Amino acid sequence: MAAINQVVDLSKDGEIAVVTVNSPPVNALSADVRDGLAGAFAAIAADSAVKAAVLACAGRTFIAGADISEFGKPPRGASLPAVQDAMESAPVPVIAAIHGTALGGGLEVALCAHYRVSDAKAKFGLPEVKLGLLPGAGGTQRLPRIVGAKKATEMVTSGAQMGAKDALATGLVDEVVDGDLTAGAIAFARRVVAEGRPLKKVRDDASKLGGDAASLAPFFAEFRAKNAKAFKGFEAPEANIKCIEAAVALPFDEGLKVERTEFMKLMTGLQSAAQRHVFFAERAAAKIDGLPADVQPLPVKKVGVIGAGTMGGGISMNFLSVGIPVTIVEMKEEALTRGVGIIRKNYQNSADKGRFPQSEVEARMGRLTPSLNLEDLADCDLIIEAVFENMAIKKDIFGKLDKIAKPGAILASNTSYLDVDEIASATNRPEYVLGMHYFSPANVMRLLEVVRGAKTDPQVLATAMAIGKATGKIAVVAGVCHGFIGNRMLARRQQQANLLMLEGAAPADIDRVLTDFGFPMGPFQMSDLAGLDIGWNAETSKGETVRDRLCEAGLRGQKNGKGFYVYDEQRNRTPNPEALAIIDAYAAEKGINRRTIDDQEILERCLFPMVNEGARILAEGKAQRASDIDIVWINGYGWPVYRGGPMFWAEKDVGRDRIIAVLEQMGEEESPVLKDGWK
């Protein structure tokens, strides 16, 4: 093999040239890779002995896209279009040999080959929309020419991947190779040469688009309407659709110009910077600062869950679904039976929707062992307590578990705000105790706050983070404090929302401002959904708060059709005049002069104190990094991903100075970290 550069090799198998990219971890199209490819295809074009060329990748995957870490930096090296032109206009057939995930620029490179082969497990996609972008190297023009405009529209706006079987069926690949991929690709190349097959250029064939601008216009209109809610607030999906429409309506080169224009608009915009930030932030969250390299997670082969309520059941499902057996313990037979029944019902619903076969329901339920005895948890590697949020109850359970659980078993509490160190003090194994705070519904929400106690062993922490990832969660390390990261910041937003409501802002307006910002729902919709009477008790209520008064008036929220809103049978909501009257009366009683409050004040007073609390959390070391706070809010509370999370938004959109100025007007003491900046 002749190395073109340190990441691209060029070799020959007889008359077949073989270009191999070897740039871990995912062969991203860095400047070096682009330079290497440009050099390799220049050499191929100059070598008359070469009759065909194979482009393959070493390591885990074919090229997985442009190198996102290079975005926003001064461009260097050969351009991607130059590499693609060198392939597409090569004098000999170029065959791409694809394994792993050919994504984004990787698939766009493969689409400039004349033929494509893959192994059976290969996947193909243009997921740029997840980065707030669109395929900027011809993908929006070439993909519809193979799979059709309709399928291409779905793929580029969802970022969904296509498997090898479908790729073969649609013509995205010409052959699925058994055995050694490169060898198969070389054999395929030899057949192309022997049969004198043409240099097939995707750009030249518009016959598979599936219609023209007029005939496809209804599809695009329906597609936009059907996805309006899902795309709300995002810029990239619409830009992607525009490019596919251009592929249908215009000659290839004209369509390419539309793609270029739309790509640059997105690339220079804040949404893409935010979504690229989130891409790396999600991966950074998995890293534990200062963890010695030789510390490996402990094996978790059997899990115990205490509590078969909503949380315990959802938590159990996370493990059952990935093949890990769970023993679930309740104190009462009736609660246990109900909890197991809900787990089965959830799985059955998924099977009924075709998500997996009925056999999978039985397989997952077969891994579940219901029990009324804590002693049955003796052989578990990890035991997660998900009972009532009461410290005395939790300490009693942990004291018992300490005697029952085998040595080395990890004892976790699903508490959402209680002191994990105090819980650990009820055991003789505090180094094996931590918090695993799931978000409801625990089998759906991706966020998992892993709360490290003062004595939690690093290996135990690493184990909880690893099992979180293995069960499909985005795990974030949190320190012990009231509410950890997410709920501690949520409390600040709720506090301001309540004050704004008393000072004159209607609950529905506060909700609207936050949903217009991009949250799935506002604080008062959330209260109605959760139930106004959570933690409220008619016997002990002193009518001290607005909520007390609402509950005393019989308002419970969605559960009885009236709370801050009145709900009809279809759960459509309108502001509840009875609630507004109670709020008015309460404010008058407290001598509060109500006033009209504009949307900007509502937004800034709800969100700026949250950012300030995030800065305090960083200053106290209760989060490892600011981007972890962003990940918590995006995955646990619906912060819009196109705004990057509270800390990104504060720094890159609003600016810390504005926040400090408003906090000072509010009489809030700003965290020093807010002034000095954070990492």
Ligand code: T1G
């Ligand atoms: N650029 C740079 N680094 C990347 C990368 C990329 N495209 N993809 C992954 N990495 C890093 C990642 O940060 C991590 O680093 C390591 O690789 C393993 O990733 C012109 C403009 C390929 C499915 O959007 O979806 O092409 O943390 O932990 O779970 O039109 O990575 O180890 O230091 O995710 O096995 C389009 C993004 C780019 C694909 C593998 N491509 N990547 O998942 O590993 S834009 C993408 C993924 C583009 C063109 C446009 C996944 C994966 P570290 P990982 P994984």
